[in-house]
Amino acid sequence: MFIQNLGGFVEQRQISLQGDGILDIAIEENVISLSEVVVSSEKMTNISRPEMGVQKLNIQAMKRIPAILGEVDVIRSILTLPGVQTVGEASVGFNVRGGAADQNLILFNHATIYNPSHLFGLFSAFNPDMVESVDLYKAGIPTKYGGRLSSVLDVNAKYGDSEKIRVKGGIGLLTGRLTVEGPIGENTTFIVGGRSTYSDWLLNVLEENTDLNNARASFYDFNFNVSHKINPKNIIRLNSYLSSDNFRFDKDTLFQYQNQNFNLSWVHYFNERLELETVVGRDHYNFGIEGRDNPASSFDLGFDIKQYFLKANFTYALNERHKLNFGASTISYRLQPGFITPLGEESIVVSEEVNHERAMETAFYLGDDFEINDRLSVNYGGRYVVYQYLGPNTERIYEQGQPISSSTLIGERSFGSGETINVYHGPEFRVSGRYILNNVSSVKAGYNTNRQFIHLLTNNAAIAPTDVWKLSDPNIRPQWGDQISIGYYRNLKIDAYEFSLETYHRNMRNLIDFRSGSTLLLNNTIEQDILRTDGRAYGVEVLLRKNIGKLNGWVSYTYSRSLLRTAEEETAEKINDGNWYPNNFDQPHNAVLVGNYEWSKRLSTSINANYSTGRPITLPIAKFNYGGSERVFFSDRNEFRIPDYFRLDFSVNIEGNHKIRKLAHSSWSIGVYNLLGRRNPYSVYFTPVNGILQGYQLSIFAQPIPFITYNFRI
């Protein structure tokens, strides 16, 4: 007689049966090891997904990129992808396919993040322990997203472990972080995380010539997310995020900014095919400067953006061939574009406030993922956007056909609260298709258009924290852009290697540039300082990626151009005589290598090499004496370039031992940023010293910067 139990040994007995009786048999447990089963959602998607220009990075991949100061960083990670660039090392934001930094929609679990960085861009605003993965859409932006011209960066945060309470943390040279996650009862999970600088020191980072004895910088951020399953058909989720930065370069001027985001989402499954997600939320970003230079002129200056949003997004699997995505979203904007108030009793600064702005952006959309046959698939759809600029406010009317200026102002009209001042509306198209050539390769093409109603007014190469946002109004039209792209995708060696080649061309209209000497802050008639500008960008992106094996990583190369031209109808001033000129972040050649080698389960090393053409710069070409000093006369806009950029980073990750019965699992990340210590210039410029001009180049991380971080999880 054989007695068998699943997962146990087979017991064998010879029984001579002579009557009723009981026989107890113990069956020992038998552990049979299977080979590993990997469920992958990404393998082959390179070839088969119909959208193009989409990059997905999960947190494991981000962890393998050496990060400055040892912290896994979402934005620095996406900067290693083709088509994503930055103007400089300590700059906030990033540029996608020749688009400005304000043309990226940055979402953190539905919340729009207006300032995605801490410490002038040294850290991104996202706590790595909170992040599950990021999706970057450079083209093929799904119809449910809109409102920005260049890209969508969707950062997906976690909702907590469903099995047990876990604690994770890390401590680096500047920051410490701690995350707790886990289940509460059967149907609820939560995650709460915080991160903060623990030393109030930093800041030789910035200019050497300022007196940095009094420089200080600090930040913190905090996340709290909860997911609750009411029943199998209904899930509600809470997302909340708070971040705060404070810094000063001297003891008299204190800068600070905050992001505050909060939203609630409800997912409802009507049946197996129809699903609805409804999200309601509030996003808030504000910035402030306290100036205490002199008691009489001390001031408080700041601006503030609030937006309230409501989204309803349906996904409907119509049949095997069609998968529909449709819905509506509305955003209500409340901007305080700038104010100044006296600070302290002695201050004689006059309070001033730019008119508050209000607007409503509503969109309806429908997209269809249509699998025509096994080889051909298209994803097509559209959005219709209605934008209303609302009162209370004053509309300024200028003479038609004349440059907008104080002398062509012919009238003003006042509007009461909630009254519509003007409306912009129009369709946006999103089409992309894929044709599978064979098992390992495919071609894709896409076309999309976008509109943008909120603009960052910036007159710097990099985004400064002082840059204010502005809504489209009767005199400032929404930005419009389109993009056409074609790509070829191929997997090699049973999907061990992924190769892609994409090329694109973009047109942009109603971009914003500024007249000479314009003031952006506290300017009530900013339209008089704006130059309507056209843009165009084009490029080729090549990516070769190896996902598995001891040696993995990717190599990417991008050739791209981004050019601007003062619009033909703009007569106030023509930058470079109305010719095309390079954008501030036009860096034609860009190559990145990210490589990891796993020496053992506990030891791995990574390198990151980064090369790009120097960014364009306007340099002086003549000097003259004026006002008691030598002064300079500048070349055409962006006629020159700073020297090329090259940087190599190296890191070693050491995992603690893998004993199961251990209080904490720990790991170390040790490395060097800018291993070669190359002095990559951030800018070059001339300034008079004792009345005589001197040329300088400013490098930000001009020497190897070692870092070390200790991470643990319990």
Added chain:
Amino acid sequence: MGKRLLYIFTLFLLPFMAIIGCRDPFEPDVTTTDLNYLVVEGFIEIDAQESILKLSRSIPLRAETRLREESGASITLISENNESWEFVEKEPGTYRLTGTFDPNLTYKINILLSNNQEYESDPMIPKISPPIQNVGFTRNEDGVSIHVSTQGNEDAVYFLWDYEETWLFRPPFPSPFIFNPTTNGIDLRKPEQQIALCWLDNKVNRVLLENAGRFANYSIQKDMVFIPNLSEKLMTRYSFSLRQRALDKDAFDFWEIMRKNTEDIGGIFSPLPSLIRGNINPVNSTNKVAIGYVSMGKSRSERLYINVQEVRPWPVFIPDYLECQLELDTIPPTSSYIEFSGPNFIPVVQVVNSMGAVLGYRGAEARCADCTLRGSNVRPEFWED
């Protein structure tokens, strides 16, 4: 665990590295094309003070030349009633005119260069600056800061200041003696030969601008210059002469661009440079552009003196006088010719024996004793003791 934590923290403290933002001298490879633009600088005083206009040419950035004056031009001031006044070129590139002009008229200037190129200004409306309320100073732990207060009004909202600093200084080894080449002896210096007390001046300026509209009642309080501790400027007596002009909005914008383009540039959050032009335009549009903004009006001036007694203690460190010392050897009168006849060694101290007889002189390097090597021993006209 506890031991391990301690170990971790010591490890963190070790490499608390310096991230250094680094500024290196740099000579970018820029064009050497000579743009040779006309540069016009000046202010026309309406109230019987001398007006000075300076004409020069822009210079290629890397040229050694400091200044290229534009000589031989004729500059005319023309009122809206077509009255005209000629500027006179006193020294190359500097044109002067003194007159009284009606503040209620508009004016323009016309510039005819020696090569027959002609430029003309936009119409100028004279702006009268209100008087300077006060020029004062405050001593704090880092040094002395000089500030101005001024009361603007509806007609005078935008202000520009420039200043001239003059100060007295002494070399480390002031000498009353001079070598006399005719007698080969050592004489006492005559007053015009004194080298122990000199004046130095500084005309280098930052662009100092303010918009009074920012403040209640157009009332401005603004820091002008800062004298750091150890500066020789306050060694004995210091003069700060301030000129205040009221500008219109366009002129203010011009100066603001000038300031941003040279003084607020290259930093991480610095604005991008702007095109600079001004209010001088070529009459024939095929001519090259000119740079400069000429304003007209009535300026105000004020002078402040600061004595070292007012800021004491004020130790002074002058880098030029590093390693100065009085030579130990006494040079006997017979050797005066050998030691003191050259320009580099100066008798400083007379050595006498107990009977009062001169044994000789101890000397110091000229750079340590002769203040005229850095400044001037001629008292400036304005100077008050």
